[in-house]
Amino acid sequence: MVPVDYYVVLSAILFTIGALGVLSRRNPLIIFMSIELMLNAANLAFVAFASVYETFSGQIFVFFVIAVAAAEVAVGLALIVEIFKTKKNINIDEMNSLKG
Amino acid sequence: MSSDLIVFLVLSLVAIATALGMLFSQNAVYSALFLVLNFVTVAIFYLLLGAPFIAMAQITVYAGAIMVLFLFVIMLLGAESLAPTNSLPWQKPMAILLSVILGVEAVYLLLNRAGSNLAVAAPDASLNSMDSLREMAMSLFNNFLLPFEVTSILLLVAMMGAIVLTRQEKEAK
């Protein structure tokens, strides 16, 4: 029997790695992947707790998260493609036209 | 040390390793492939936690559809690696520092607040059977019917958004 704490720690580690990816990488695709990793970490915690409390709500929430993630990826990737088409470059640091 | 724990430790090592691999790969294709591996390990965790449906969804949607999409886009744009720039010198150290603090805080919080000493239920036979799937479907289509339908609309909207965004503009006459 694995204590739920282990899963939670694993989830936290994966989440941190994802956050680090978002912050340190300049490739928007990898940033995207890091976000997916963070979502996965959260999902893992959900499923772990669902298993502890023996309820389906956590799993169903994960189900919705997966669906939303799929939608997000579809639109996000389309945006990245579109940005690339106009700027010929996807370096995220080049996209700073919001500068105040 | 039970066999469950050994399996868990091995798998979590793999998961962390693949996550770090994704983070540090210079080539985006490698990153994507590492992430696929990571997703697969997480899917195995789901199986261990008695959530076969989520595990299958993870494999098909994440590891299958989404990551394939990523690979397509990476190769389509030729964005395997970017020329190094140095526009934000403080970004990386600050990011590492904050992430470490975040990780410590999260672990601390979760362990303190989330009621430790609880063990995950063993994936017994009944949970893995068709019954549990039926139970979940019943719950999904009764208690969560409205969010479920809304999700379908969300997916539809996302699809249309993607189509509109990437559509080839015809020459305006």
Added chain:
Amino acid sequence: MHLSETVNTGFYFLAPGLVLAPVLGLLINAIFGKYFSEKVIGTVASLASGTAFVISALLAYSVAVNHGHAVSVPFAEWIHIGDLKLDWTFRVDSLSATMMLVVSGVGTLIHIYAIGYMHEDVRFKHEEGRFARFFIFLNLFIAAMMILVSGDSYLMLFVGWEGVGLCSFLLIGFWFEMDTLARPSWANSNAAKKAFITNRVGDFGFLIAGFLMFWHLGSFQFDEVFAAAPAIAESQPWVIVAITLFMLVGVAGKSAQIPLYIWLPDAMAGPTPVSALIHAATMVTAGVYLVTRSASIYTLVPQAQYIVAMVGAATALFAATIAVGQYDIKKVLAYSTISQLGFMVAAVGMGAYVAGMFHLITHAFFKALLFLSAGSVILGLERGHHALAHHPAHKKESDDSRRRRSQETLRQAQDNASQSKHGRHGGHDDHGEVFDPGDMRNMGGLRKTMPVTFWLYIIGTLALAGIFPFAGFWSKDEILLDAKLHFTSIYWQLTIAAFFTAFYMGRQIWMVFFGEARTDAAKSAQESPKVMTVPLMVLAVLSVAGGALNLPFEGFHTLGHWLSYTIGEVEGLPLNLQVAGISTALALLAIFISWLIYGRNPLKANQIDPLKKPLGFVFTGMENKWFVDEGYGVLILTPFKKLSQFLADVIDWRFWHDFVHDTVIAGTYNWLSEVALSRYADEKGIDTFFNSWGTFTQWLSGNVRRIQNGFVRSYALSVLLGVVLILGYLILK
């Protein structure tokens, strides 16, 4: 049981159509009029009026089959405040149905006539775009008049009352930028203003009567007022006297009685169909209708009735004398109208409501006929004049140049008016002699050139003069008979007025249609087209046969029987040969005298009136309307102007403006604002405070904006920093 069933049948539900049909017509013409030809415009307007006539006929039929029951048709909620509930309800009874029939019937005929009349009028005056406007106003008038006669309360009646007043104003001033001879001037608009303001005086009386009524009787609704009146008449008779007399002021305004009749002759400035419809046949009879409608109240106070009758009789006689001295064909008819309205008011004042209504109906027929025929005569002369003027020499003095010139003169006249104090603009030297097609001295011998109009005019004249068996004979004799039985003095006044009536009508006939043409225009006058003469023929038939409505024989008295449903049983007087004989003899005598003076030796061109010499100053008085307008000028207008001058100059300008406003208020204010507030409070206090806030904000934003560096990752870092801080707070808490 049976009765309630029959009441529910009938065409009462159509009642709102009385108002809606003309409104629809005017809306169509107002919106699409500029795309329509004149024929379509005229047809639409006539159809709208004709629809109202058909509805009136159906309503009258419904009243007849329902044994004269008055039926209220609720249409719309209007004012609901507390217990006060004022709704727009149509009242259909024999009296209102009679008025509806007269208004819409005569109105429709005049609409048709106006198609022909206005066609030429707008061309003679070079304003062809105004054709549609005329019919819009005319339909609006029909709608307002229908509201007046069909209202279920004094308030709805007042709404219509004001509505017809407005239409009267609009139509008198239809050619507002010229006078009756189409010279640039403000004469017509002044006439319109005079009518409106004089009517305001009368309306003021009506309003006071309404307030008193509501205060003491608690309602405006006819039945409720009539039910409450007797009790009040017992306890506070002066209230009823006051109500009836104030109402009489309103009647005097609208129905042109002494002392407020002065607007009606000037109202002849409007196009002739207007004079016929509004200022002869329908609107001016509203006062008679009002008194008849209020019969239950008037019957309670005989003193007030007597005053009403005296006012009417005096007006009848007074106006008839003025008519003798007039030269303008329409002015004669205008004074004749005032005189005949006097007959009606005298009749309803004496309590002879049926006689009054009877005369109202027949008068509507023959006076409309006379006015429209006069319009035909005027247009005939105008045609002759233009045929001469445009024939060889003038060619086409291009209309544009003429219009431009007239507009310039008008502007000049306006400037003069505003500069000179008395506001009159006499001399238009550049125009010189202008041909007046309405002046009877310019006519003569028209029976040869305009035979149809001549015969129609003869019929109208005989009806007005009260010659057997025309309509006027029956109705006038009924009034005279009532007067003879009740008030001898009124009888004699009215009889003398009837004598004058026959005389001035005879004078008019001889001057206009007999003798030799006194001008070239009269010589080459042309007959009017069918669209004008056919409605006249219909009116002529009605003028001949209208007496059949209420023949004074046993078993007839149709109108009396019909109206008794509404105003109670009235005695149907038999024909009194003495009264009829005297009045007819006098009328024939008057016509004979007029022949002696004007017929035997026809007027020559530029000859002065043969009556002038023997009558001397009396005729001068008649000619100048007994100087009533001048008297009003001296008595009312001049003091009023002096007072307003004083108020404007001294009170308003010097005291109020110069002293109070400029010196006291503005001075104090300036001192306060400049010294106290601006220099100290504002500059030192408020400015400093807010300027330092502004400086601080600028400094702050200058620094903070550096955070906004545009790098997404840096924003994400800030987010993560926030998350870390929040989690740290949660841990340390």
